Every structure is written in structure tokens, then in C-alpha cells.
Amino acid sequence: MAVTTLALILGDSHVCWLERFVSSSGIRFGTGSSFVGTDCHFKFAGFRGGSVSSVRDDGAVDRLLDLQMPAIVVLCLGGNDVYGSPESVLTVGMRLYEYAQSLLARGVLHVVVCQIVRRQCVRRYSWEDGTQRVVDINEFLKAVCDNERLSFWYHRGFWQSQRNIFRGDGVHFNDLGNYKLWRSVKGAVFVALKRLGLGR
Numbered sequence: 001m002a003v004t005t006l007a008l009i010l011g012d013s014h015v016c017w018l019e020r021f022v023s024s025s026g027i028r029f030g031t032g033s034s035f036v037g038t039d040c041h042f043k044f045a046g047f048r049g050g051s052v053s054s055v056r057d058d059g060a061v062d063r064l065l066d067l068q069m070p071a072i073v074v075l076c077l078g079g080n081d082v083y084g085s086p087e088s089v090l091t092v093g094m095r096l097y098e099y100a101q102s103l104l105a106r107g108v109l110h111v112v113v114c115q116i117v118r119r120q121c122v123r124r125y126s127w128e129d130g131t132q133r134v135v136d137i138n139e140f141l142k143a144v145c146d147n148e149r150l151s152f153w154y155h156r157g158f159w160q161s162q163r164n165i166f167r168g169d170g171v172h173f174n175d176l177g178n179y180k181l182w183r184s185v186k187g188a189v190f191v192a193l194k195r196l197g198l199g200r
Helices: 013-025 052-057 059-067 079-084 089-106 127-144 175-195
Strands: 004-011 039-046 072-076 110-114 150-153
Touching: 004 013, 004 175, 013 039, 013 072, 013 175, 039 059, 039 175, 052 059, 052 089, 072 089, 072 175, 079 089, 079 127, 089 110, 089 127, 089 150, 110 175, 127 150, 150 175
Parallel strands: 004 039, 004 072, 072 110, 110 150
Antiparallel strands: none
16 A cells, blocks of 8 residues: 655745646646655645745744645745845855754655756846856755755756746746746655655
């Protein structure tokens, strides 16, 4: 009999758009037993304009965890901090790392911190400076999120795409981008399940 596992996709408005895409596309929320040898179900918790601090301090996340503790949390968070805050990437990166650690302390079995994606449209910084901040924080997160219960995940297949993956705002993904993000998130969950000994 398959083990039922819950994966929570937690983050900013990218998660809101991803949930809308998955729902409207009729895509299964669960990976299914044929995918990873377990019955894995997904929940989405997206916060529009969310920063690491605002999501961390929002009581809705605590209520979600109290209602049903997920085995896996996939964090799609930090882009608004990197692009919209004057804080250093080290400060932002440490805050995200500490938030991931707090989720583990609450009882989550594995946390995946996803790569922060580059944007087409940048306001506070020049495109070059904004991109460098993204590169720097991803390198930091990759270095610190590296153990059996905490991992870093690179989104694959985004930057080699010959087709546009962004909406007109240059920040959020269009349907193609969300399709790629969904495949990437499922890949992150697959690896986390294997680390937990639940996947094939």
C-alpha cells in the first residue's frame, strides 16, 4: 500500500500563479504512485508580494502547519527581497536559510530551497546588478543548504528556452514558464522523497 506524503509549495506570487496554472490545466496535484513509488499530494501557499520576513511572520503558514504537517516544504521565495530590498544578499540569504531551519524545527522532514530566478524587468537595480545579486544569493544558498534534511534546487530548462517564459511584467511566468516551473518543482519533490527513503 502506497504511503501518502504531503508536499507544501510555499512562497511568493510565483506560487500563486503556479497554483492557478496547475488548477486550470487539469494537471494532477499528486505525483501518483507510478512516479515515485508513493502517493504524494501537493498543497500551495503563495503570498503576493511576499518577502521572506512577511511569509515567515504570516500566521497563515503556522495554521497550515498546525492543521497538517507536510513531510516536504519547497520554498520558492526570496526574489522580492533580492530585487526590491537594499539589504545585502548575505542578509537575505541568511534570513531564508534560518527560515528553512525553523520549518525543520517545527517538524518538517525535508526543506528544499529553490533557486531564485532572474527577472526580465528590474526596478531598484540595474539589470546587471540585479542579476549579480541573484547569482550571489544562489551561490550562498547552494553552499549552506546541503545536508540530508535541507537541500538547494536549481531550476533546469528555463534559460535554454528559445521561447519567452515571462508575462508582460517581466517578473511572473506565462503558461510555458509555469509548466517548466511545475516540472522543476516535481523534480525537487522527487529528490526529496528519495532522500527520505520514500521514492524509488
